[in-house]
């Protein structure tokens with residue numbers, strides 16, 4: 001059975017790591033580091049077990065496992081925080097509130113969530129499809145077959161008329177694919193791309209009216225020099241294909257280099273999506289600097305909206321604010337690498353990488369603030385707290401979030417006909433998680449999730465083809481997901 005994952009609860013929490021009680025009990029005096037994993041090992045493991053599996057207190061009281069689905073005192077974030085804060089002294093569970101600041105209690109809750117999810121994941125046999133072997137899915141069985149091999153870190157794929165497709169590789173190549181065969185050589189004339197670390201060539205998306213105008217839109221990390229130093233910013237261009245070359249190139253968006261001479265850092269965003277009314281949306285990550293996301297005078301940490309030729313629409317939310325970057329549509333984003341419009345409602349969703357925990361799926365609205373780094377469901381990579389709040393007035397809550405992080409990347413709603421029960425559902429790729437997820441959204445809430453498969457490598461994108469199949473970008477190949485041969489399920 002493929003696993004169904006319930007949506008994570010959005011809840012508030014807090015908690016802290018306290019030393020004194022544990023120190024008193026065990027005669028040790030561990031130094032606080034503020035890191036949840038270390039605090040756990042020093043202050044909780046004696047009773048709760050090294051792996052959170054439970055055990056006994058020194059006086060012989062039973063200590064519950066923190067990994068299973070049974071909670072004595074409630075399993076939502078706030079209940080767990082309260083257990084830690086107030087303890088159960090009659091059962092020897094110490095009171096931690098005096099010694100553990102709320103921020104650290106919050107980090108401890110995230111740590112417990114993360115460890116639980118990792119443990120539970122270990123119990124599940126995930127689908128790891130092989131070519132030509134039918135895989136059982138919850139709503140549909142399917143087969144995953146290599147469609148195009150011999151590619152290197154493909155980042156995006158788009159279908160063009162006439163059985164053609166176009167694909168980007170992170171390292172900077174653009175390839176045409178014709179009748180399922182990749183062209184021998186990449187397109188010439190593609191601008192130089194910075195591709196070290198998280199930088200690279202990102203999305204390629206055809207204009208909605210491509211059949212008539214031939215425009216293709218690209219996002220990439222644009223290598224520049226400012227006063228002799230290498231600088232690199234996310235840039236969006238468009239161009240047309242002629243005789244194996246990318247020609248007629250025009251800049252759609254480029255941040256003024258002189259204003260951001262020190263832009264280094266990861267988190268480039270790089271996803272593009274068109275709405276039905278001639279606007280292009282694209283994402284730029286906060287470049288490893290959380291403050292950028294809340295600063296309307298910089299383009300980083302934002303989703304942007306322009307016309308198809310790059311002009312700024314008058315009705316952009318900050319178009320009349322002289323201090324704001326006028327292309328901004330929404331802000332408070334960390335690193336959105338998924339951007340997709342719902343085919344029926346026309347709503348825009350983004351998927352963005354959180355820190356350690358707290359990857360988000362957001363319903364993106366005009367002028368809205370998604371809260372990074374003021375609110376988050378994640379913590380720092382080293383296990384220390386980032387903030388103890390997950391909600392704030394004026395900041396949007398995610399539709400759902402994932403802890404531990406999957407490193408969510410590209411996504412698309414399915415609108416083909418080969419898998420009728422998947423219609424209008426969201427398919428999401430992930431890098432670290434190596435998962436392809438099916439996500440069912442009803443009335444703005446995630447009501448079901450299925451991991452269609454896992455462990456075939458990092459996935460950067462998933463997109464429906466004109467044939468109704470789903471195409472998935474794996475590290476060295478593009479795979480095609482189609483119904484299993486024989487009577488369809």
Ligand code: HEC
Pocket residue numbers: 016017018022025039040043044045046047048057058061062063064066070071072073074080083084088091092093094096108
């Ligand atoms: C001296 C032993 C001891 C230590 C140390 C200890 N706990 Fe506990 N903890 C317990 C016991 C016993 C219970 C069960 C209380 C009960 O039966 O009501 C418990 C309950 C809990 C619960 C509630 C579980 C549930 O099922 O609702 C949480 C959460 C928890 N502990 C977290 C922690 C954390 C985090 C730490 C370290 C900061 C910690 N504990 C340290 C003994 C301990």
